[in-house]
Structures are given as C-alpha cells and as structure tokens.
Amino acid sequence: MERVIQPDAEDAASDQELLDRCRAGDEKAFDDLVLRHQQRAFNVAFQLLRNHEDATEVAQDAFVRIYRSVEGFRGECEFTTWLHRIVVNLAHNKHRWWKRRGRQASVSLDNPVETADGEVPLQVAANTDAPDVQTVKAEFVELLGRRMNELPPKLREVLVLRNVENLSYEQIAAVLECSIGTVKSRIARARDALRESLKDEA
Amino acid sequence: MRNCQDIQPDLSAYVDGELAPSRRAEIETHVASCSRCQRELAGLKTLAAGVAALPRLQPAPRFLAEVRRKIAQGHGPESISWTDYLFRPFWLKVSLEAAAVILIGMFAVRFMKPMPAGKVATVEMAKAEKPSDVRRDVRLYDSLEPPGKESKTEPANEIAGESRRRIPVVAGGTGGLTITATSASGAAGWAQGLGIDPSKLHDVVTVSAKNAGDVMNRAEQLVAGHKGRVIPDPQSKAATGQVFFVELPREFAAGFTSELLQGSGTNALAMGEPTVSRAGELTGSVETNADTRFLNRLLLNVEVKPPSSTTTVLEIRVVPPAH
Numbered sequence: 001m002e003r004v005i006q007p008d009a010e011d012a013a014s015d016q017e018l019l020d021r022c023r024a025g026d027e028k029a030f031d032d033l034v035l036r037h038q039q040r041a042f043n044v045a046f047q048l049l050r051n052h053e054d055a056t057e058v059a060q061d062a063f064v065r066i067y068r069s070v071e072g073f074r075g076e077c078e079f080t081t082w083l084h085r086i087v088v089n090l091a092h093n094k095h096r097w098w099k100r101r102g103r104q105a106s107v108s109l110d111n112p113v114e115t116a117d118g119e120v121p122l123q124v125a126a127n128t129d130a131p132d133v134q135t136v137k138a139e140f141v142e143l144l145g146r147r148m149n150e151l152p153p154k155l156r157e158v159l160v161l162r163n164v165e166n167l168s169y170e171q172i173a174a175v176l177e178c179s180i181g182t183v184k185s186r187i188a189r190a191r192d193a194l195r196e197s198l199k200d201e202a
Numbered sequence: 203m204r205n206c207q208d209i210q211p212d213l214s215a216y217v218d219g220e221l222a223p224s225r226r227a228e229i230e231t232h233v234a235s236c237s238r239c240q241r242e243l244a245g246l247k248t249l250a251a252g253v254a255a256l257p258r259l260q261p262a263p264r265f266l267a268e269v270r271r272k273i274a275q276g277h278g279p280e281s282i283s284w285t286d287y288l289f290r291p292f293w294l295k296v297s298l299e300a301a302a303v304i305l306i307g308m309f310a311v312r313f314m315k316p317m318p319a320g321k322v323a324t325v326e327m328a329k330a331e332k333p334s335d336v337r338r339d340v341r342l343y344d345s346l347e348p349p350g351k352e353s354k355t356e357p358a359n360e361i362a363g364e365s366r367r368r369i370p371v372v373a374g375g376t377g378g379l380t381i382t383a384t385s386a387s388g389a390a391g392w393a394q395g396l397g398i399d400p401s402k403l404h405d406v407v408t409v410s411a412k413n414a415g416d417v418m419n420r421a422e423q424l425v426a427g428h429k430g431r432v433i434p435d436p437q438s439k440a441a442t443g444q445v446f447f448v449e450l451p452r453e454f455a456a457g458f459t460s461e462l463l464q465g466s467g468t469n470a471l472a473m474g475e476p477t478v479s480r481a482g483e484l485t486g487s488v489e490t491n492a493d494t495r496f497l498n499r500l501l502l503n504v505e506v507k508p509p510s511s512t513t514t515v516l517e518i519r520v521v522p523p524a525h
Contacts, residue, residue: 031266031270034265038265042261042265043259052259056268059265060269063269064273144252144256145256148253160253164253164256169215184215187215191214191250194249
C-alpha cells in the first residue's frame with residue numbers, strides 16, 4: 001500500500017543542486033524535484049482544501065510556478081519552505097475562490113472520489129514521527145478531519161504545517177512569513193478552537 | 203509555584219517542544235502537581251497526535267505529466283479575477299452595488315440638476331436690487347432702446363445673468379446733472395455689429411440733452427486730445443434718443459465722462475436721489491477718477507476691478523430732457 005516516494009538515502013543531489021541544474025536548463029533535474037516533493041505538496045494542499053481535485057490542481061500549479069520562478073530563486077530559504085509557501089498561498093486563493101461561489105470544498109475521506117483521470121487516490125501512512133500516533137482511534141481522526149475543515153484557513157494551515165508536515169515554529173514562520181510568536185499563538189488558538197468544536201460533538 | 207492561568211497559555215508550545223528549558227521545567231513542575239493542567243495537557247497531546255494521524259493520500263501517477271503539460275501550455279495558477287471581486291458572492295455584492303448606484307444617482311440628481319434659467323435671473327435680481335430699483339432700471343432701459351434692436355433680447359440677457367448694473371453717479375456742475383453709468387453688457391451684441399470689441403464695452407453714459415448732435419460734437423472734441431474716437435450708430439434716430447459709442451484710453455474715461463456732462467449744458471434727468479443700495483457689480487466704470495473710486499468704495503463697498511485692456515468703450519445715450 002505504501003507508495004510514498006522518498007528521496008533515496010544515497011541520492012547525493014540535494015534540492016539546491018537540483019535547482020542549480022534546473023537553472024542551467026536541465027529538465028531532468030526539474031522532474032526529479034517534482035517526483036521528490038509531489039507527495040508533500042499534494043498532501044499539504046489536500047489537508048488545507050479537503051478535496052482531491054482541488055489539491056491536485058494546487059500542487060501541480062505550485063510546481064508550474066516553481067518552474068517559472070526558478071531563475072529568481074537564490075536559496076534565501078530551504079526549497080521545501082518555498083514549496084510550502086506557494087502551496088499554502090495557492091490553497092488560500094482556491095479557498096477564497098470557492099467561498100466566493102458559496103461552496104465549502106469538502107470530501108469525506110471515507111469515500112475517496114475519482115480524480116479527473118478516473119483514478120482513485122491511494123491512502124498512505126500517516127506521519128509516524130508524531131508522538132502517540134498509534135494510540136489515536138480511527139473514528140477520532142475522522143472526526144478531527146471534519147472539524148479541521150471548519151477552522152478558518154489561517155488556523156488550519158498552522159496545524160497542518162505543525163502536525164502533518166512536522167515543521168518547527170521557526171520553519172512555519174518562514175513559510176507564512178510571520179513571527180514565531182504569531183505561529184505560537186495561532187497554533188494555540190487553533191487547538192482551542194478544535195477542542196471546543198470536539199466538545200460539542202461529545 | 204505558578205498558577206494554572208500562567209501555565210496554560212504555554213501548554214500548546216510545550217507539547218510541540220518549542221519552549222526554552224527553564225520554562226519547560228516550570229511547566230513540568232506545575233503539571234506534576236495539578237490534575238487540571240494534566241488533563242489539559244493530555245487533551246492537547248491527543249489533539250496533536252490526531253492531526254498527525256490524518257491520512258495521507260498518494261498523488262495521481264500522472265502528476266508529473268500533468269505538470270509538464272501545464273508548463274507546455276503556458277497554464278498559470280488560477281487566480282481571483284476582477285469579476286470575482288465585483289460579483290462574488292453574488293447576492294451580497296450585487297445588492298450592495300445596486301444600493302451604491304442608487305445613492306450616487308440620488309446624490310447626482312440632488313446636487314447636479316441645473317436650475318431653470320428664469321430662477322437664476324430672479325435670484326440674481328432679488329439679491330442685488332430692491333424692487334423699486336429694478337423697476338426704475340428697466341423703465342429707463344426701455345426708453346433708451348435703440349431703434350431696430352429687438353427689445354426681447356434684453357430678457358434673454360437677463361436670464362443669462364447679464365442683467366445691467368446701473369449706478370447713478372453725481373457729476374460735477376451747478377446744473378445738478380445726473381448721469382447713469384451702467385455696465386453695458388446688454389448692448390454687447392449690438393455694439394459688435396459696429397466693429398466694437400464687446401469686451402471693452404463697459405459703461406453707459408446717459409446724457410439729457412435737447413440736441414444729440416451737440417453732444418456728439420462735444421465728445422469728438424474731447425476724445426481728439428486723448429487718442430480716442432467716436433463711433434456713431436447709423437441706425438440711431440432722434441425719436442427715441444441718440445446712441446453713439448466712444449472708444450478711448452481707459453484712464454481718460456472718467457475725465458471724459460465728467461467733461462462731456464459739464465460741457466453739454468443740459469438739464470439733469472429727474473432720477474430722484476442718487477442713492478445706491480446695491481452691492482457692487484460695477485465693473486470698470488470711471489475707475490481712474492479718484493473721487494468716483496472713493497464713492498464706489500463708500501457706497502458700493504466694492505473693490506473696483508483693475509482694467510482688463512488699455513482702451514474702453516463708452517456707450518453714450520442722449521435722451522430728451524424731462525419736462
């Protein structure tokens with residue numbers, strides 16, 4: 001079941017080296033970057049939008065944007081920070097786009113819909129680095145997913161970056177281009193809001 | 203020992219391992235002895251673990267191919283268009299915009315509607331003159347109407363806000379001669395037919411005299427010394443009064459007027475007291491005459507406008523003496 005594409009341990013080329021080769025016109029280097037980070041981009045987009053098609057579109061558009069801006073990127077931050085930033089911003093735009101059309105994009109994880117390609121996305125393992133993951137019940141996680149969907153985007157994205165992507169506060173601050181204090185307070189507020197929401201359910 | 207209110211705001215960051223060691227120690231010390239904060243902490247840990255356990259999905263196998271296709275086709279990330287900003291959400295934006303348009307429309311109708319022409323004239327007259335002055339002014343003007351000139355052109359001028367401004371000025375001389383100096387815009391079109399620049403046409407000097415020819419001769423003598431000229435009106439007839447024009451350097455206009463009236467030896471027009479009750483619309487009368495300037499200041503309380511050109515044109519109207 002696990003088809004997560006991870007960079008090989010012996011893969012010597014770092015993101016920065018691949019970027020340098022992209023700038024030099026090496027198309028294969030760009031393909032390697034996409035294959036290495038497509039799951040990360042897709043997952044963040046999916047957690048933010050809770051919709052397969054929208055998440056696919058946002059993640060693909062993020063790479064299109066990277067391809068077009070690679071000349072201007074001079075390694076001011078990690079490549080993954082840059083990628084996360086673009087995905088979060090595009091997801092934000094997509095969310096507003098739907099909001100203006102009066103729709104909250106939401107698809108239950110229990111019934112994954114077919115994508116435009118007619119393929120059903122495969123579910124893969126959760127982030128096993130997080131503490132106590134194994135002890136959380138499946139129903140609780142499913143409920144949490146729905147409640148996450150009701151959070152304001154700014155609160156949802158800090159939780160996703162923290163607990164799904166396992167980024168530090170400092171890394172989140174770099175992605176969102178805000179202070180660490182803001183990240184800290186937003187995460188605390190997001191958790192408070194989630195707990196309140198779950199209390200109602202109980 | 204810290205209390206719960208001091209500890210709880212940092213419990214979330216504690217779960218994430220984002221606190222400095224000293225703060226971390228404070229929290230651990232408190233939580234060890236506080237069941238409430240222990241429950242709080244357990245709840246936060248469960249929550250963080252729950253979010254971390256959210257299922258991941260595999261992107262479609264053709265993900266890279268799609269990225270390549272979008273790049274090749276020049277596809278750009280979807281952005282929010284101006285129509286979205288204007289019309290989404292439809293029910294809210296459109297109703298707000300409709301309300302704004304109606305308000306702006308009402309505002310425009312209220313403040314930009316032009317007043318009817320007649321109203322302008324009425325307001326102007328009411329503001330400027332006492333009713334008795336208006337009547338007297340109109341009567342006098344009618345009696346001076348040059349032959350061939352349509353009297354209906356005068357109301358048209360009045361509507362356009364060009365109603366004549368008449369101010370009686372007491373000139374020197376023992377005869378107690380009264381003249382009326384009137385801004386002559388009403389005669390502008392008429393004068394233009396005689397080759398006179400209407401912008402120079404400022405004042406009307408009304409002279410009461412039996413023989414109009416004498417007045418014109420006298421005027422010719424006076425202007426000859428001042429580089430001026432007399433422009434007769436060929437259509438003017440003695441039956442209703444003679445009208446001619448005098449063009450001369452502006453600075454000689456006042457002296458000319460005064461000398462013309464003194465020299466004409468005529469009786470005064472019975473115009474009553476030369477009182478002036480109107481606020482000043484006198485434009486370019488006998489401006490260089492110090493006495494008149496003083497009079498204007500005193501009676502009209504106006505600043506006399508500086509001359510706009512070097513020469514000025516006076517309209518001289520000769521009317522038969524009143525009996």
